[in-house]
Amino acid sequence: MSHQALIQIKDIGRKYVIGSETIHALKSVTLEINKGEFVALMGPSGSGKSTLMNILGCLDTPTRGEYILNGINVSDMSDDELAEVRNKEIGFVFQTFNLLPRSTSLDNVALPLVYAGYSKKKRDEMAQRALESVGLGNRVDHKPNELSGGQRQRVAVARALINNPSIILADEPTGNLDTKTSIEIMGLMEEIHSRGNTIILVTHEEDIAQHAHRIVRMRDGLVEDDYPNKDIKSVSPRLAALREKGTDFENI
Numbered sequence: 001m002s003h004q005a006l007i008q009i010k011d012i013g014r015k016y017v018i019g020s021e022t023i024h025a026l027k028s029v030t031l032e033i034n035k036g037e038f039v040a041l042m043g044p045s046g047s048g049k050s051t052l053m054n055i056l057g058c059l060d061t062p063t064r065g066e067y068i069l070n071g072i073n074v075s076d077m078s079d080d081e082l083a084e085v086r087n088k089e090i091g092f093v094f095q096t097f098n099l100l101p102r103s104t105s106l107d108n109v110a111l112p113l114v115y116a117g118y119s120k121k122k123r124d125e126m127a128q129r130a131l132e133s134v135g136l137g138n139r140v141d142h143k144p145n146e147l148s149g150g151q152r153q154r155v156a157v158a159r160a161l162i163n164n165p166s167i168i169l170a171d172e173p174t175g176n177l178d179t180k181t182s183i184e185i186m187g188l189m190e191e192i193h194s195r196g197n198t199i200i201l202v203t204h205e206e207d208i209a210q211h212a213h214r215i216v217r218m219r220d221g222l223v224e225d226d227y228p229n230k231d232i233k234s235v236s237p238r239l240a241a242l243r244e245k246g247t248d249f250e251n252i
Contacts, residue, residue: 091160
């Protein structure tokens with residue numbers, strides 16, 4: 001893992017004014033994440049983790065404080081500027097997959113490249129490679145309703161990887177999946193991390209967080225705890241055991 005700071009958040013605050021009430025979703029958060037880290041962001045409902053995730057993903061801006069992403073100060077950017085940073089720097093994986101229902105796996109994965117201005121031929125080539133990298137090279141022409149939940153999430157992961165982003169931001173990526181499929185998706189996340197990608201995993205599930213190498217816990221708009229995970233759970237041995245039992249991962 002590199003010790004080069006990819007994310008630097010300094011005294012970030014975010015408040016929302018609703019009528020006469022002011023809600024301080026984030027009070028004061030200072031955080032540094034290095035290139036190549038695998039971080040789990042945890043916290044109960046109302047802890048501020050979703051607000052922090054939206055700021056990290058350039059989906060929202062802080063009320064105060066500074067956010068430096070890969071050397072770029074994104075704290076005061078306009079919506080158009082943030083959209084450009086999102087497309088270049090961040091790959092999103094959502095709980096609900098967020099796939100276009102009438103589009104094939106190939107077209108879903110290639111979508112970010114449309115905004116980046118690549119030709120159709122180049123988009124298709126890159127999307128094909130991305131799908132092969134998540135084990136779905138034989139599902140390029142399938143639409144979401146022709147895929148299992150695990151396969152849909154793998155399409156979403158391929159889409160997140162397509163632009164070679166600085167960060168993979170995974171928001172409850174196993175939230176809609178059964179236990180066996182969750183194991184497989186976390187195995188894929190581990191593999192992506194082993195290739196050098198930086199992953200921020202937002203989850204409320206302790207067992208899912210244990211796959212990360214660092215855990216950041218939030219409560220009441222503040223970082224309550226931030227520590228290296230000394231008991232990292234690796235999927236690989238369990239995947240090997242499931243394969244020995246003859247599990248067909250293509251159908252998961």
